[in-house]
Amino acid sequence: xxxxxxxxxxxxxxxxxxxxDILYFQDIETIKKQQIQAEYTTHIAKDDLLNIVVTGPDKxxxxxxxxxxxxxxxxxxxxxxxxxxxxxxxxxxIDFPVLGRIHVEGMSRLxxxxxxxxxxxxxxxxxxxxxxxxxxxxxxxGEVRSPGTYTMPSERTTILQALGMAGDLTIExxxxxxxxxxxxxxxxxxxxxxxxxxxxxxxxxxxxxxxxVLYVAPSASRIIRGTNTASIWSTSLSILVSGVSVLSIILxxxxxxxx
Numbered sequence: 001x002x003x004x005x006x007x008x009x010x011x012x013x014x015x016x017x018x019x020x021d022i023l024y025f026q027d028i029e030t031i032k033k034q035q036i037q038a039e040y041t042t043h044i045a046k047d048d049l050l051n052i053v054v055t056g057p058d059k060x061x062x063x064x065x066x067x068x069x070x071x072x073x074x075x076x077x078x079x080x081x082x083x084x085x086x087x088x089x090x091x092x093x094i095d096f097p098v099l100g101r102i103h104v105e106g107m108s109r110l111x112x113x114x115x116x117x118x119x120x121x122x123x124x125x126x127x128x129x130x131x132x133x134x135x136x137x138x139x140x141x142g143e144v145r146s147p148g149t150y151t152m153p154s155e156r157t158t159i160l161q162a163l164g165m166a167g168d169l170t171i172e173x174x175x176x177x178x179x180x181x182x183x184x185x186x187x188x189x190x191x192x193x194x195x196x197x198x199x200x201x202x203x204x205x206x207x208x209x210x211x212x213v214l215y216v217a218p219s220a221s222r223i224i225r226g227t228n229t230a231s232i233w234s235t236s237l238s239i240l241v242s243g244v245s246v247l248s249i250i251l252x253x254x255x256x257x258x259x
Contacts, residue, residue, distance in 0.1 A: 022171060025198035040207030041108045042133070042155040046092055048210065049085040049135040050104075052116070056124040065097050065120065085134045098123065109133070109155065138208055140166035142216035143173035157208050159193065159200065169195070169216055177217035180205055 044050070054065040067084045086094040092105025099119055104112055113129045120127040138157065139149045145167025152162075159180075169175060176194040182205075183189070191205055200206055208214075 022175065024175065024195050026196050028198040030198070040156065040204070040209075041110075042136075042209060044088060044092075044104045044107050044109070044112065045210070046088050046090055046105060047135075048088045048133060050088065050094065050112075051083050051085055051130075051132045051134050052096070052112075053083065053130040054116070054120060054124070055128045055130075056126055058125065061124055062127070065099075065124070067097060133210060136210045138162045138165075138211075139213045140216075141213065143170045143218045143222065144168065144216055145170060152208075152210075155210075158206055159208060159214065162208055162212075162214060163195075166214075172219045172222040174217040174219050179215040179217070180208075181213040181215065182209060183211065 052067070054062050056062045067086065086096070088094055088104060091103075093101050093103050096102050096116075099116075102115075107115070109131050112131050116129045116131075117127055120129065133155055136152045136155055136157075137149050138152055140162055141147050144163065147166060150162065150165045159178075163169060175196050178193040178195055180191040180193055181188060182191065193200055193203070193205060
């Protein structure tokens with residue numbers, strides 16, 4: 001029994017996390033003087049929802065170019081809350097008032113702003129166009145404190161910001177096994193990210209895209225315990241006790257035979 005106790009104690013000690021298991025950016029000293037190279041520009045994709053607001057000096061002239069849920073204007077300008085979003089269809093197009101169908105897939109937000117501004121000069125003096133994403137969502141699953149789907153306030157969202165919104169990784173998260181699931185041109189990609197390394201800051205995956213999914217794998221000890229800790233430990237204890245009982249019987253029989 002003493003050996004079994006020692007074995008269980010060793011198992012518990014091994015399951016305890018060390019600083020190397022939980023610290024982020026353990027090689028930060030190697031890149032702290034380098035300029036972060038990771039750059040990312042969000043591009044419009046199929047099924048995106050876009051808010052597009054057109055303004056100008058003459059409020060009556062810009063009104064037909066704003067797709068609104070009603071005809072009310074807030075101080076002469078369309079309220080963002082009353083905007084009806086533009087859905088990018090399966091061919092990458094939106095139907096814009098007066099201008100008609102526009103192919104927007106692959107454009108950045110700035111590209112679309114510049115394009116619309118130039119087109120609208122034929123109708124509006126000094127037009128101002130504002131474009132934003134309304135469905136810029138990131139899903140974070142696995143070993144985080146608050147898993148779920150989050151609407152990002154900015155299109156330049158980093159993996160650190162997404163994990164922060166989800167309450168950070170739990171102590172039992174495998175920090176070198178964060179999977180990024182991303183769809184590119186209809187093909188799903190799976191990228192493993194090591195949060196222990198500061199090299200993520202220079203990675204092309206440092207900035208997230210709309211509809212990205214992050215999955216944080218659990219540690220081995222977390223997997224062993226499972227989600228129903230009491231049940232699994234109870235089952236494990238029962239198996240252990242049964243094993244000890246069988247072993248005791250075998251040893252007893254061996255001793256009797258030796259006599």
